[in-house]
Amino acid sequence: xxxxxxxxxxxxxxLSGQARAQTSGWTxxxxxxxxxxxxxxxxxxxxxxxxxxxxxLPEFERRTGIKVNYEIVPYENSREKQVLNFTxxxxxxxxxxxxxxxxxxAENGWIVPAETFTKDPAVADPALKLDGFFPLLxxxxxxxxxxxxxxxxxxxxxxxxxNACMLKSAGFDKPPATWDELAKVYAPKLTDKAKNQxxxxxxxxxxxxxxxxxxxxxxxxxxxxxxxxxxxxxxxxAGSQTGLQFRQDLAPYMxxxxxxxxxxxxxxxxxxxxxxxxxxWSAFYSTLTDTKTSKVTDCLAVAPEPAGPAxxxxxxxxxxxxxxxxxxxxxxxxxxxxxxxATSEAIAKQYVEAGGVSGRQSVYNLPEIKAQYKFVEPMxxxxxxxxxxxRPRFPSWPAISEIVAEWGSKMQLGQVTVEQGxxxxxxxxxxxxxxxxxxxxxxxxxx
Amino acid sequence: xxKPQPTSRQRAGRARLEHARWTPLLFLAPAVLTLLAVGIYPxxxxxxxxxxxxNLVRVRDGFPFVGVENxxxxxxxxxxxxxxxxxxxxxxxxxxxxxxxxxxxxLLLHRPGWGFMRxxxxxxxxxxxxxxxxxxxxxxxxxFNREFGVANQFAGWLxxxxxxxxxxxxxxxAAIAIMDIWQWTPFCALIFLSxxxxxxxxxxxxxxxxTTHPLAILRYVQLPYLLxxxxxxxxxxxxxxxxxFDMVFTMTRGGPGTATEVISILVQRTGFRxxxxxxxxxxxxxxxxxxxxxxxxxxxxxxxxxx
Numbered sequence: 001x002x003x004x005x006x007x008x009x010x011x012x013x014x015l016s017g018q019a020r021a022q023t024s025g026w027t028x029x030x031x032x033x034x035x036x037x038x039x040x041x042x043x044x045x046x047x048x049x050x051x052x053x054x055x056x057l058p059e060f061e062r063r064t065g066i067k068v069n070y071e072i073v074p075y076e077n078s079r080e081k082q083v084l085n086f087t088x089x090x091x092x093x094x095x096x097x098x099x100x101x102x103x104x105x106a107e108n109g110w111i112v113p114a115e116t117f118t119k120d121p122a123v124a125d126p127a128l129k130l131d132g133f134f135p136l137l138x139x140x141x142x143x144x145x146x147x148x149x150x151x152x153x154x155x156x157x158x159x160x161x162x163n164a165c166m167l168k169s170a171g172f173d174k175p176p177a178t179w180d181e182l183a184k185v186y187a188p189k190l191t192d193k194a195k196n197q198x199x200x201x202x203x204x205x206x207x208x209x210x211x212x213x214x215x216x217x218x219x220x221x222x223x224x225x226x227x228x229x230x231x232x233x234x235x236x237x238a239g240s241q242t243g244l245q246f247r248q249d250l251a252p253y254m255x256x257x258x259x260x261x262x263x264x265x266x267x268x269x270x271x272x273x274x275x276x277x278x279x280x281w282s283a284f285y286s287t288l289t290d291t292k293t294s295k296v297t298d299c300l301a302v303a304p305e306p307a308g309p310a311x312x313x314x315x316x317x318x319x320x321x322x323x324x325x326x327x328x329x330x331x332x333x334x335x336x337x338x339x340x341x342a343t344s345e346a347i348a349k350q351y352v353e354a355g356g357v358s359g360r361q362s363v364y365n366l367p368e369i370k371a372q373y374k375f376v377e378p379m380x381x382x383x384x385x386x387x388x389x390x391r392p393r394f395p396s397w398p399a400i401s402e403i404v405a406e407w408g409s410k411m412q413l414g415q416v417t418v419e420q421g422x423x424x425x426x427x428x429x430x431x432x433x434x435x436x437x438x439x440x441x442x443x444x445x446x447x
Numbered sequence: 448x449x450k451p452q453p454t455s456r457q458r459a460g461r462a463r464l465e466h467a468r469w470t471p472l473l474f475l476a477p478a479v480l481t482l483l484a485v486g487i488y489p490x491x492x493x494x495x496x497x498x499x500x501x502n503l504v505r506v507r508d509g510f511p512f513v514g515v516e517n518x519x520x521x522x523x524x525x526x527x528x529x530x531x532x533x534x535x536x537x538x539x540x541x542x543x544x545x546x547x548x549x550x551x552x553x554l555l556l557h558r559p560g561w562g563f564m565r566x567x568x569x570x571x572x573x574x575x576x577x578x579x580x581x582x583x584x585x586x587x588x589x590x591f592n593r594e595f596g597v598a599n600q601f602a603g604w605l606x607x608x609x610x611x612x613x614x615x616x617x618x619x620x621a622a623i624a625i626m627d628i629w630q631w632t633p634f635c636a637l638i639f640l641s642x643x644x645x646x647x648x649x650x651x652x653x654x655x656x657x658t659t660h661p662l663a664i665l666r667y668v669q670l671p672y673l674l675x676x677x678x679x680x681x682x683x684x685x686x687x688x689x690x691x692f693d694m695v696f697t698m699t700r701g702g703p704g705t706a707t708e709v710i711s712i713l714v715q716r717t718g719f720r721x722x723x724x725x726x727x728x729x730x731x732x733x734x735x736x737x738x739x740x741x742x743x744x745x746x747x748x749x750x751x752x753x754x
Contacts, residue, residue, distance in 0.1 A: 257614020
């Protein structure tokens, strides 16, 4: 009965948006009529959320007459490609903004604040409902300096994927609730090197994978962080050192060569039954449930990331879509219509069913979505409380990320100690922040 | 007396001469203009940029002239010297192997007989050379995959356990070196082969009557003809190793740690991750100078004209 009521409430919420739009007379077709024939360009990644929206694109193009041109590029090249396009005043009309690029894109004026369009009745959908997004996502993925620029589009939370069959064979009927439990109780029992089976895997390839997914993941739950309140290095704090040392201690329970594993390799190790526990983005759920890419579909189970001494502070990542300021006004409006539609409550269910992860709250209240997708509950739980600055979002992050990636890898390889690596990262990071003007009051301490 | 006016025939002749003077320039112009556009202009631009603060993600700061600050930063940066060291070690690892294997293959192909096999071998030597660097890197990822790569298959036959090629610093360095050797040994073989084919037949036959020792023939008869090719190989491969990027990036991205961070990976990171074009340009100009110096040294100490 409760589920039925919830379903009715959600359906009502979804329909109320459309109803409001209809009563106000605003329709997507009507708004797009003057823009018919416009072409917009966007960069997509080869990930499930993008494949999902590509499936739905024909409907948008049919209803609006706006052509969406997309180019699929690897994540590692996507910032480079976009920055070069913006500095050369190229043809991109929609910016794909990773949360850590938000400060850079906004401060350089490459993206247009959303209010430019939300205040324009010609293109602003009355059913837009910014408060319908998870507040954490809109804040972390779409905003900078208190202003909304982008709408959350491809949304991730770190989750704990576990192989319930392997856990059961080892005598566990539930996943580890804390990192400590994972390392001291679960991982030793689940690791059998002779059988090439490992308790856990942490993707740690040098690059953003090392800095974001491996290094930063172990700071927050242990009470650490990259920066303190004055923007100086906080890596030598007790919390940060404990977290980084904990990361080192996990090595014996991980597959050989984990330092060179990107998302694909780590997910594959889990999908082939080689690894029992994996912390990975929610976006990889569809890969792990696809029998073409996973051997463990029947044993797959999902839980929130384990908690540390500082609580459950899982990895947070994702992308928003924003209008590029270099685009002519007509294309900007067309781009906004696309962004508004792609992130709307109206298509959220279709988007999730096509393999995407929507940032809209209402869709995850639908009983059929909850029942069908095991990742929904832990992900929604993770998004209730999180750290927006899980990775600093200021313009200096890409340069700092390079340093963290280099020295973080060296720590894991044992080429430097945790303490030496922390010193190096701290020294180099502070040199960058000094140059940026964070210590002489020239720039506000925004991250 | 008035000067005699040229006849129409003379005028036409002069016009033809005038035209003939410009003809070579017109033929050369497309090549020269292309070279200016794709070679000289970018180099000059990099040179100018190397003396400026030029960060694409800090356009609001402008592009002020900073003198030699970028060069000083590069020369004091441990990462630069580390990456240069990796490139140097890489060159010193692969080059002797490529030269030895290339010479061996060339000598085998130079032997008389087996005409058809030699023709097939020559064609197949071109295949690795024609393979795009990025594809070589992707092949490398598969070949050296710990779980299903053929490298570990071979290692298993030889009695070694599965090696962690791409996950360990020494393994990944060995893996990129092996892929480079696979790709560039044929180049050395073909250059040596062309050198061997320049040895006059009568001289070589006379030498064979004098001695049956192949090493003596190689040292005293064939080697002088191989030296120009060897110099060319060293120059080309030095420049190539300094700009080696695609294969390493697709295979290891410079990792794990900095084990395979060759100098071009560092330049790419500086230029296209941090977008500090000023520093990246200074790094590139220093590499250009290094290439020129190495080339002069090779020519000075190795190159010999055949008398």
